[in-house]
Amino acid sequence: MEIDEWEKLYSESFSNISGLLKNINGVFVAYNSNVDAIKHIREHEVKRLINLLGCRNVQQRILDYPRDIKDPVDFMARLIIAMRDGKAAEVPTYTTDLHDWLMDNLVFDKARIGGQAGIISNLLASLDVKDVITYVPWLSREQAEYFVDKPNLKYPVVEDGTLILKSPKDAYEPEQKAKINWIIEFSKGTKVDCSGDVFSVPRDNRLIVSSRPKWLRIDMPNYLYEHLPELSKGIDGAILAGYQMIKENYDDGSDCHNYVEKAVNVIEKLKETNPKMRIHVEFTSIQNKVIRKAILTEIVSRHVTSLGLDTVEVANALNVLGYEEIAYAVMEKDEKSIISLYEGAVKLLCELDLERVHIHSLGFYICVASKDYPLDVESHRQSLLFASTLAAAQASLGDINNMEDASAGLQVPVYDQGYEDLKQLEKYLVRRSICSAKDFEDGCIHASTHNLIIVPSKVVKEPVATVGIGDTISAGAFVAILAKINENL
Numbered sequence: 345m346e347i348d349e350w351e352k353l354y355s356e357s358f359s360n361i362s363g364l365l366k367n368i369n370g371v372f373v374a375y376n377s378n379v380d381a382i383k384h385i386r387e388h389e390v391k392r393l394i395n396l397l398g399c400r401n402v403q404q405r406i407l408d409y410p411r412d413i414k415d416p417v418d419f420m421a422r423l424i425i426a427m428r429d430g431k432a433a434e435v436p437t438y439t440t441d442l443h444d445w446l447m448d449n450l451v452f453d454k455a456r457i458g459g460q461a462g463i464i465s466n467l468l469a470s471l472d473v474k475d476v477i478t479y480v481p482w483l484s485r486e487q488a489e490y491f492v493d494k495p496n497l498k499y500p501v502v503e504d505g506t507l508i509l510k511s512p513k514d515a516y517e518p519e520q521k522a523k524i525n526w527i528i529e530f531s532k533g534t535k536v537d538c539s540g541d542v543f544s545v546p547r548d549n550r551l552i553v554s555s556r557p558k559w560l561r562i563d564m565p566n567y568l569y570e571h572l573p574e575l576s577k578g579i580d581g582a583i584l585a586g587y588q589m590i591k592e593n594y595d596d597g598s599d600c601h602n603y604v605e606k607a608v609n610v611i612e613k614l615k616e617t618n619p620k621m622r623i624h625v626e627f628t629s630i631q632n633k634v635i636r637k638a639i640l641t642e643i644v645s646r647h648v649t650s651l652g653l654d655t656v657e658v659a660n661a662l663n664v665l666g667y668e669e670i671a672y673a674v675m676e677k678d679e680k681s682i683i684s685l686y687e688g689a690v691k692l693l694c695e696l697d698l699e700r701v702h703i704h705s706l707g708f709y710i711c712v713a714s715k716d717y718p719l720d721v722e723s724h725r726q727s728l729l730f731a732s733t734l735a736a737a738q739a740s741l742g743d744i745n746n747m748e749d750a751s752a753g754l755q756v757p758v759y760d761q762g763y764e765d766l767k768q769l770e771k772y773l774v775r776r777s778i779c780s781a782k783d784f785e786d787g788c789i790h791a792s793t794h795n796l797i798i799v800p801s802k803v804v805k806e807p808v809a810t811v812g813i814g815d816t817i818s819a820g821a822f823v824a825i826l827a828k829i830n831e832n833l
């Protein structure tokens with residue numbers, strides 16, 4: 345199919361899916377929401393903070409290279425390292441003290457919702473999906489303020505033994521502290537002077553200070569857990585994310601296995617009254633291989649139906665599942681890596697006993713689905729095109745507040761490089777008689793053991809923001825699928 349035919353298909357798919365979203369009865373979204381406090385730091389502010397903390401102290405700490413941030417000097421050391429190298433970095437902090445210090449000494453320019461579940465909840469509510477039931481185990485007053493204020497976005501609480509769905513702003517825990525991540529952006533050319541040690545920042549980038557206070561748990565209180573079967577009766581699917589916050593060991597003697605078990609119990613409880621409920625997990629980077637493997641083999645495998653991930657995450661997942669060679673080939677980033685990406689997707693589908701694996705990359709999406717999935721390949725393709733339109737809208741506007749904003753994505757052209765990259769995969773699949781050239785070009789393939797859907801995506805050349813686009817893609821495609829399935833009922 346030529347690019348202009350894809351563009352036509354994009355418009356048709358967007359109007360089809362946007363008209364069908366009302367078919368969805370409800371979606372449950374958990375666990376990770378936080379507030380992102382964003383500050384663009386300027387030369388004079390860096391200077392002021394260095395003076396405040398003492399240049400010698402900061403220089404010494406730079407040599408120590410702190411792995412986590414315990415105090416403001418650690419923060420300044422990691423900021424200067426990131427600025428010196430022009431590299432993005434994410435460093436955890438285990439208390440909320442640094443937040444207080446930053447509020448007293450720097451203050452953010454703007455704040456917005458962060459965390460996969462937070463971003464997805466707001467997106468779905470903004471698209472007018474009925475009953476977006478969001479759950480975050482640490483709903484503070486600050487956190488509640490960053491959820492969109494719409495009647496279809498609800499938070500579950502139990503009052504006098506009864507499950508009630510409330511607006512997050514009426515449901516927060518007054519004593520709960522907020523999980524606030526700081527994103528410190530800096531610009532190329534900013535000069536930093538730490539007692540004569542002067543440099544100029546080589547490239548625009550950012551330091552993220554990720555808040556990981558000790559009370560952070562991927563969990564749910566028992567009284568709510570007991571009501572999950574009632575909650576799930578009225579909804580069609582769940583989107584679960586945030587498992588990367590599970591730790592290997594906790595101070596109270598519990599470990600990752602306890603939390604993996606709790607996570608599985610929640611899924612099973614959701615399915616108790618709604619066994620056909622579709623469950624999507626949005627994967628992310630997880631450094632700790634023990635946790636990464638446990639999430640895949642114990643939570644995702646057998647319990648979840650759909651998995652969304654980017655190319656690096658595909659390699660990381662394959663790696664812990666014992667497919668090091670394919671993982672390596674995915675990361676090679678040469679013209680053959682797209683073939684490995686497809687092979688990897690099939691491995692994940694089979695190995696983890698899934699119905700659907702959706703990989704998003706810059707320029708194309710690959711989705712493999714089981715043969716018995718209750719949806720034809722054309723409907724899968726419409727869902728992917730809808731998701732790509734949302735991604736383009738988010739990259740160009742920074743935020744999607746309603747369906748009209750979402751439709752702005754249609755103005756963004758299909759990325760020609762992504763379209764070209766797909767040709768390598770076409771050659772491979774046609775040579776192996778997995779499909780004909782015509783089927784490949786239409787993006788709808790019936791292979792012998794699975795179905796395969798491949799689309800070139802829309803890419804914004806100069807995006808306003810890129811945070812959370814992967815979450816938008818996966819959530820958009822997943823709800824489009826739910827809407828399509830309900831259309832056929």
Ligand code: ADP
Nearest residue numbers: 654704705706739803804807811812813814815
């Ligand atoms: P995040 O965790 O921030 O969501 P991911 O790596 O999971 O990031 O996903 C990023 C995805 O966003 C990419 O795979 C790509 O498909 C999409 N994307 C990134 N930049 C753009 C852009 N400028 N225009 C459209 N899509 C983009």
